Amino acid sequence: MQGQSKLYKGFTKFNQVQDNKQGDLFEEQWFIQKLDHFNGADSRVWKQRYFVSDAFYKAGGPVFLMIGGEGPAAPAWMQYGTWITYAEKLGALCLLLEHRFYGKSHPTADLSTANLHFLSSRQALADLAHFRTVIAEARGLANRKWVAFGGSYPGSLAAWFRLKYPHLVHAAVATSAPVHAKVNFPEYLEVVWRSLASENAECPVLVKKASDILVERLKDPRTYDNITKDFNLCSKLQNLTEMDSAYFLETLAGNFMEVVQYNEDNRGFEGAIGNNITIKVLCSVMSDVSLGDPYARYAAVARLMMDTFSIKCLNISFSTYVREMTNTSWDGPAAGGGRQWVYQTCSEFGFYQSTDSPNQPFTGFPLAYQVKQCALFYNISAEQLAEAVAQTNEYYGGYDIRSSRIVFPNGSIDPWHALGITQDISPDLPAVFIKGTAHCANMYPARGEDLPQLSLARDHIYVLLQQWMKQ
Structure with a gap:
């Protein structure tokens, strides 16, 4: 959902999204990231791209981390989208981290199959964990409440980040997330x-x-x-x-x-x-x-x-x-x-x-x-x-997620909801199933003609975040 999703096979398969001018407003920043988080003997590093917006940040406020997906990270998200509305209301600092191997985040010299061995959701989650730890230390944000956001594959990453690194992330909004591999x-x-x-x-x-x-x-x-x-x-x-x-x-x-x-x-x-x-x-x-x-x-x-x-x-x-x-x-x-x-x-x-x-x-x-x-x-x-x-299902649990403070929004029109969580797992792992909407609809900017149930879903997610920030 970040930038151009590769989750379909239509005519736009190799069509690069027109890179709009938001890039000029939000400066690209670069984070020194480890190539292999699971091998202490490998000290190779690379530069991972990220964006920051402190437009709505209030001292003591939470940190929102938008997770990049299977395409270039789009800086337009630093200005638009429902998460920005939430950030404004909650005084959050907003960060967007591009996924390894996509956009300008190139961990290796090329895309040989040998190099692609470093491309996995597990390495991506470890990237997020290391990024979260170092940035928190550098900016004095260690005891802030961090919230992960993502839609589609990054929606799964948001849920899994909370699942696998609960000490680093307080809550997650996992939109249109296919959590069951098949x-x-x-x-x-x-x-x-x-x-x-x-x-x-x-x-x-x-x-x-x-x-x-x-x-x-x-x-x-x-x-x-x-x-x-x-x-x-x-x-x-x-x-x-x-x-x-x-x-x-x-x-x-x-x-x-x-x-x-x-x-x-x-x-x-x-x-x-x-x-x-x-x-x-x-x-x-x-x-x-x-x-x-x-x-x-x-x-x-x-x-x-x-x-x-x-x-x-x-x-x-x-x-x-x-x-x-x-x-x-x-x-x-x-x-x-x-x-x-x-x-x-x-x-x-x-x-x-x-x-x-x-x-x-x-x-x-x-x-x-x-x-x-x-x-x-x-x-x-x-x-x-x-x-x-x-x-993959053994590692993450598929549909059977045991965690807390993760909300799972899905749309009934979106074919990906078939692999997602569409009913509450527990009061602390609620689903928001939106009739008549498609992929990641709740993440996009609100507009007048939105279905009433879409507006209600956005409000409901905000209320959950408000409650979770107090926990």
């Missing part, structure tokens, strides 16, 4: 079906029809010229491998996945593009008879998304994708976060949004297609992946 995550697309249906019951049925027609046509090379034109492909479809076909189908489905995930979220301040394309817009295109059959409408959605993101043509060559994802340079096409995040899914989380459930609209990108990428990109086998995911 290799195969077909529930994601099941929620996409329900979220499309909540707009219009016919909508996901039409998407399924369109997807089915396309899958049929891909079996017949005589349709390739038309498909090339319909979807504005960069090169003529030919000798399609199974991986090419899966990559193509996943890319098209990715449009719907991304729009559903961020539906109506107030993301403009981050420099996000395409916020005006909502579930309503996609479903209205899918039900527009004047465009032709469902297949033609599906193609129209793809062209609309390409226009929105200024993509001239669609490159659906899987081998090109492999070349981009295996480029280990910091200047490579996937160094914005794609190579790093997929590594984290292969080595820790899974989260593969496969078409392996009948209760969803898409076909053609099964788990096997996703798992093969782990082997191709990082030489991680299916067995290693399964083992790693089990290990």
